Amino acid sequence: MLAWLRLRKFLLTFLFVDAVILSLVYLSMFVSDRVVDNHALLMRAVEEVRGAMNASRWMIAAGRFDAVRQRLGEAKAMTQAMLVGGNFGGVHYPSFDDEAMRVRMLQVLEFVIQLQRLLEEGKSEDSVRQPYYRLHQQAARLVDSVDRDLLAQFQRERENLRLLNRSVLLGIMVLLLIVTIFYRRSKEREREYIEQLEVLASTDELTGLDNRRSFDLALRNEWNHAVRGQYWISIALCDIDFFKRYNDALGHPAGDRCLKRVASILRKRVRRPVDHVARYGGEEFAFILSFTDRAGAETVMRMVHEDLHTAAIPHPDSTCSPYVTLSIGVCSLVPRSDISIEEALEAADAALYQAKANGRNQTCHAEGFAIEAD
Numbered sequence: 001m002l003a004w005l006r007l008r009k010f011l012l013t014f015l016f017v018d019a020v021i022l023s024l025v026y027l028s029m030f031v032s033d034r035v036v037d038n039h040a041l042l043m044r045a046v047e048e049v050r051g052a053m054n055a056s057r058w059m060i061a062a063g064r065f066d067a068v069r070q071r072l073g074e075a076k077a078m079t080q081a082m083l084v085g086g087n088f089g090g091v092h093y094p095s096f097d098d099e100a101m102r103v104r105m106l107q108v109l110e111f112v113i114q115l116q117r118l119l120e121e122g123k124s125e126d127s128v129r130q131p132y133y134r135l136h137q138q139a140a141r142l143v144d145s146v147d148r149d150l151l152a153q154f155q156r157e158r159e160n161l162r163l164l165n166r167s168v169l170l171g172i173m174v175l176l177l178i179v180t181i182f183y184r185r186s187k188e189r190e191r192e193y194i195e196q197l198e199v200l201a202s203t204d205e206l207t208g209l210d211n212r213r214s215f216d217l218a219l220r221n222e223w224n225h226a227v228r229g230q231y232w233i234s235i236a237l238c239d240i241d242f243f244k245r246y247n248d249a250l251g252h253p254a255g256d257r258c259l260k261r262v263a264s265i266l267r268k269r270v271r272r273p274v275d276h277v278a279r280y281g282g283e284e285f286a287f288i289l290s291f292t293d294r295a296g297a298e299t300v301m302r303m304v305h306e307d308l309h310t311a312a313i314p315h316p317d318s319t320c321s322p323y324v325t326l327s328i329g330v331c332s333l334v335p336r337s338d339i340s341i342e343e344a345l346e347a348a349d350a351a352l353y354q355a356k357a358n359g360r361n362q363t364c365h366a367e368g369f370a371i372e373a374d
Contacts, residue, residue: 049075049108050142072116079109101149104142111139170207204279206256207263215278215286217339222274226335228364234297234332236287238266238304239347241325241360243283245317258313258324259283264305285326294332301328301363313359325361327352332365 011283115135202214210218220234224232240246240262248254259279266285270277276292289297304326313324329352331344347366355364 002065007140024216030182042362047147049078069116069119070120076112076116077110079105079112083109101146103245108139108142111135111142115139127178128314159247177194178323204263207260207265207279209267209285210278212281215276215280218276221287222276222340223335223344227337230334231291232293232296232332232334233329234289234292234294235298235344236289236301236328236330236363237280237345237352238285238287238326238328239356240353241320241327241356242315242318246315246324249316260325261311261313262308262326265311266304268307269304292332294330297330297332298363298365301330304328304362305361320360327355327360328363330355330363330365331354337362 001352074241083102087191115132118131118135202210202217204211222233240258243255243258246258263279266277266287270287272290275292275318276288278286280286289300290302308324308326311323315322315324318325329348329350331351333339333344335344350365351366357360358364
């Protein structure tokens with residue numbers, strides 16, 4: 001389930017980042033193409049106007065007035081298309097964004113109209129040529145200035161587009177960095193959450209000791225090591241004497257406090273990484289003492305009894321002591337492949353019942369059990 005949640009979260013994050021990156025790239029490409037296309041069309045239109053104007057000058061010199069009228073008509077239509085953003089020759093031309101260039105193209109249009117009027121009103125070819133050359137020269141200068149400004153503007157826009165593309169690239173890199181950081185932090189939080197779950201799954205909530213599940217796993221692990229290494233291991237089961245009477249006399253909250261104090265005392269006797277103590281269930285506790293034979297286990301259990309006696313937790317209804325005590329059953333052995341963990345636990349449990357039968361507040365060791373290796 002956690003793996004599926006992680007996969008789904010990763011896929012959603014990936015799709016989101018992918019969509020954002022594609023949007024940024026598309027926006028950058030769209031803006032770049034739009035700017036380039038608009039400038040290309042305007043520069044083409046200005047070039048067409050210049051070509052028509054220049055052609056009309058040579059046609060005037062050759063006396064081809066009808067051709068001049070046609071070329072001036074083309075220049076006029078092209079100029080109007082650029083001014084209003086209209087169509088000419090099946091092509092839609094954008095309008096000028098720069099107001100200064102727009103004003104100059106309006107002046108060019110006025111010159112073209114004056115040239116057309118001059119042709120219509122001229123009485124002779126000679127009377128037309130000189131005024132025409134003068135007006136044409138003024139219009140040509142305006143067209144050249146617009147062309148230069150368009151080129152300069154295009155270069156500025158191209159530089160701006162480069163900056164935009166770099167910004168988009170930087171934004172993508174920052175976004176990927178943020179996603180990477182977010183993903184790593186998410187993984188860290190997930191790992192912490194899993195560790196917390198593992199702790200909760202392996203820890204007794206009341207006492208803070210290992211629970212039965214954790215004890216069973218630890219015992220199996222230590223047992224397998226002992227089978228391979230052929231060394232001693234001791235298993236001790238502990239039971240608080242007359243704990244039901246304790247609860248009946250003082251109440252369950254007091255019983256919980258008693259369990260916590262006993263757990264704290266037992267925890268102090270586990271000092272090596274290979275040793276374990278756990279709440280086995282109810283008022284029962286259990287020890288795993290690796291590299292510990294019968295004599296070593298007896299020493300540890302004697303210290304447990306002494307610690308409890310020193311703690312002097314009052315027990316109002318115990319027949320063996322005025323204080324809380326433990327009955328303990330121990331099974332010490334060198335594990336073999338023909339001996340099961342369950343058999344060792346049963347032997348320790350039998351020793352525990354023997355301790356209770358003998359009057360409680362004592363430790364008994366399993367007898368009549370194959371405890372040594374061949």
